[in-house]
Amino acid sequence: MAKVVIDNVRKVYPNGTEALSPSSLNIEDGEFIVLVGPSGCGKSTLLRMIAGLEDITEGSISIGERVVNTLDPAERDIAMVFQNYALYPHMSVYKNMAYGLKNRGMPKADIDTAVQKAAKLLHIEEFLNRKPSQLSGGQRQRVAMGRAIVRDPALFLFDEPLSNLDAKLRNQMRIEIRKLQRELGVTSIYVTHDQIEAMTMADRIAVLNTGKIEQIGTPAQIYHTPASIFVASFMGAPPMNILNGHYNGNGGLEIKDLGHVAVDHKLEVTGDIQVGIRPENVEIHRKEEPHTIPIKVDFLEELGAGRLLHTTIGSTPFIAHLDNEHQIDGETVFAHLPAKALHLFDASTGRRV
Amino acid sequence: MIKSQFKSPLFPYLLLLPQLSIVVIFFYWPAAEAIRSSFYLEDPFGFSSTFVGLDNFRDMVSRSDYVATAEFTIIFSVIVTLFSLAIALLLAVTADRVLRGASTYKTLLMWVYAIAPPVAALIGIMMFDTLVGPIARFFQALGWNYQLGTNRFDTAFAMIVISIWKQVPVNFIFFLSGLQGIPKSVQEAAAIDCASSTRRFWTITFPLLAPTGFFLLIINITYSLFDTFGIIDVVLKGEPGNNPVTLVYKVFLDGFRGNDLGGSSAQSVILMILVLILTVFQFRLIERRVHYN
Numbered sequence: 001m002a003k004v005v006i007d008n009v010r011k012v013y014p015n016g017t018e019a020l021s022p023s024s025l026n027i028e029d030g031e032f033i034v035l036v037g038p039s040g041c042g043k044s045t046l047l048r049m050i051a052g053l054e055d056i057t058e059g060s061i062s063i064g065e066r067v068v069n070t071l072d073p074a075e076r077d078i079a080m081v082f083q084n085y086a087l088y089p090h091m092s093v094y095k096n097m098a099y100g101l102k103n104r105g106m107p108k109a110d111i112d113t114a115v116q117k118a119a120k121l122l123h124i125e126e127f128l129n130r131k132p133s134q135l136s137g138g139q140r141q142r143v144a145m146g147r148a149i150v151r152d153p154a155l156f157l158f159d160e161p162l163s164n165l166d167a168k169l170r171n172q173m174r175i176e177i178r179k180l181q182r183e184l185g186v187t188s189i190y191v192t193h194d195q196i197e198a199m200t201m202a203d204r205i206a207v208l209n210t211g212k213i214e215q216i217g218t219p220a221q222i223y224h225t226p227a228s229i230f231v232a233s234f235m236g237a238p239p240m241n242i243l244n245g246h247y248n249g250n251g252g253l254e255i256k257d258l259g260h261v262a263v264d265h266k267l268e269v270t271g272d273i274q275v276g277i278r279p280e281n282v283e284i285h286r287k288e289e290p291h292t293i294p295i296k297v298d299f300l301e302e303l304g305a306g307r308l309l310h311t312t313i314g315s316t317p318f319i320a321h322l323d324n325e326h327q328i329d330g331e332t333v334f335a336h337l338p339a340k341a342l343h344l345f346d347a348s349t350g351r352r353v
Numbered sequence: 354m355i356k357s358q359f360k361s362p363l364f365p366y367l368l369l370l371p372q373l374s375i376v377v378i379f380f381y382w383p384a385a386e387a388i389r390s391s392f393y394l395e396d397p398f399g400f401s402s403t404f405v406g407l408d409n410f411r412d413m414v415s416r417s418d419y420v421a422t423a424e425f426t427i428i429f430s431v432i433v434t435l436f437s438l439a440i441a442l443l444l445a446v447t448a449d450r451v452l453r454g455a456s457t458y459k460t461l462l463m464w465v466y467a468i469a470p471p472v473a474a475l476i477g478i479m480m481f482d483t484l485v486g487p488i489a490r491f492f493q494a495l496g497w498n499y500q501l502g503t504n505r506f507d508t509a510f511a512m513i514v515i516s517i518w519k520q521v522p523v524n525f526i527f528f529l530s531g532l533q534g535i536p537k538s539v540q541e542a543a544a545i546d547c548a549s550s551t552r553r554f555w556t557i558t559f560p561l562l563a564p565t566g567f568f569l570l571i572i573n574i575t576y577s578l579f580d581t582f583g584i585i586d587v588v589l590k591g592e593p594g595n596n597p598v599t600l601v602y603k604v605f606l607d608g609f610r611g612n613d614l615g616g617s618s619a620q621s622v623i624l625m626i627l628v629l630i631l632t633v634f635q636f637r638l639i640e641r642r643v644h645y646n
Contacts, residue, residue, distance in 0.1 A: 051541075051545065052544075052545075053541050053544065072544070072548055073541070073544045073545040074544060074545055074546065074547055074548035075548060076545075078545065079545065080541075080542065080545050082538045082541070082542060083538070084536065084538055086536065086538035086539045086541065086542040087539075087542075088539060088542070088543070088557060089539075089561065090560045090561060090563075099543075099546050099547070099556070100545070100546035100547070103546060103547040103548065103549070103552065147542075147546075151546075
């Protein structure tokens with residue numbers, strides 16, 4: 001159990017590409033942090049630097065009170081769960097779990113207690129004598145978790161551990177991992193490209209893009225006050241609608257192809273602005289009302305718990321979420337974009353204004 | 354899998370015929386002929402032969418030069434196999450650390466394998482030649498009066514070194530591809546689980562290389578027993594004299610130089626049985642024991 005401090009860590013590969021520009025992140029004891037972003041954003045690089053599998057070009061990483069920059073992976077008191085599980089194929093499940101403890105010179109009896117305890121926690125007692133090749137994907141995942149747990153580390157590292165599982169198992173394991181982590185109270189860093197995993201599992205999320213941390217915050221903060229267009233459109237399914245607009249400096253916001261919207265607070269920038277609104281915040285009316293604009297329904301996507309209305313505004317695709325009681329007939333409906341639900345971003349920097 | 358039906362049941366056999374005839378003409382027939390002649394005593398000019406039963410075999414095992422040759426062959430094979438595997442493994446592990454997938458380098462390292470055994474031996478002789486060979490001169494400078502072709506031990510030494518040198522590249526390539534076949538994440542998981550890289554090698558890398566290793570073991574035993582013929586022949590310049598030879602070379606000597614076709618056939622039958630045992634060993638025991646996925 002430990003705090004993790006990532007202080008201005010930078011990664012440059014020998015060929016000159018910068019995988020991670022200087023980034024800082026403080027992780028509290030027992031916290032579950034999710035690093036999320038598209039592939040190539042630097043999230044795995046950061047995780048691997050924390051694990052000691054990649055050299056740190058600049059900056060420092062400390063786990064607990066120790067700066068671990070020059071320590072070998074085995075000396076960092078961490079455990080890692082890999083995407084493809086990385087179980088040792090020639091060892092039984094028991095030996096896979098015991099391997100790390102044995103190498104630390106733990107007495108045999110203590111190893112046995114630890115392995116049995118972890119196996120019981122993960123319901124893999126009956127597989128202890130099997131080889132990894134005789135297990136299903138979900139069972140291998142549990143063994144990989146078990147191998148991490150028995151070591152009783154200061155820090156868990158997860159590198160997209162669920163991406164090889166089917167959707168149903170993934171949902172189940174997501175909950176199990178989170179429950180387990182709460183029970184054990186071990187600080188955890190979890191890398192994923194799946195924003196649903198990030199939203200559901202994290203205490204705090206760090207969203208990365210092109211080697212930079214775009215925003216760090218709780219899932220609610222990330223969702224409701226995204227710091228940039230990238231965060232806004234990456235987090236949330238279906239994604240936030242982004243429209244082009246113009247702000248003339250005194251409360252007048254003009255959205256391209258939609259017209260005038262009143263904003264209640266004065267913005268610090270003038271000029272081109274990008275306007276975002278989440279699909280569930282778009283209000284749809286059957287009849288024309290004040291401050292509504294007519295939109296053509298391209299098609300409706302049935303979700304069961306609701307429906308998604310797809311349309312285009314100008315040439316930009318636009319999605320609105322409809323409740324089930326919302327009946328729609330005809331090809332044209334009227335949309336209202338509530339001013340308080342709008343997210344405004346500087347068109348040139350992409351940052352929130 | 355696509356299963357096709359033939360109209361005539363004989364047609365598949367017709368398709369097999371070319372392959373079968375090659376196997377029969379070039380493998381089974383000579384083998385059968387060798388077994389047959391091992392029971393006969395043939396006069397040196399090949400005019401007549403007399404059935405002598407197991408006399409050739411009895412004669413063979415009771416002769417001290419055969420026993421000495423067998424002993425040398427065992428020592429030779431063990432040393433060549435062990436060293437060519439060990440050196441190749443060492444090189445492969447070292448290379449694996451620095452080059453993941455640099456194929457030009459791999460190809461360069463592979464080149465020695467492309468050299469025919471007699472050519473390899475010729476190069477070896479140049480290195481070990483008593484008068485001009487740099488290695489021989491080096492030994493002599495160190496105080497070892499190295500005499501290729503005159504001293505039994507010195508000749509054996511050269512044979513062994515050349516045989517190892519010739520075989521290391523092929524082992525190296527197999528080991529290297531075996532090493533690169535071990536998932537990177539498994540190595541990384543091990544790096545987190547185990548601080549000592551030596552221990553990691555013996556507990557993770559080496560067991561995972563075992564399938565490659567066992568395969569190479571058989572290949573190398575076969576190589577050292579049989580394929581080193583060309584090297585030995587060139588090193589001895591066709592005149593063994595007092596120098597040691599292996600069993601295969603003795604078959605050639607007794608049969609074609611000594612014109613003792615019966616005795617040489619008996620020796621080759623023994624070698625045939627040896628190959629048979631090795632093959633069965635390879636297919637049964639090894640393939641069953643070392644199989645993971």
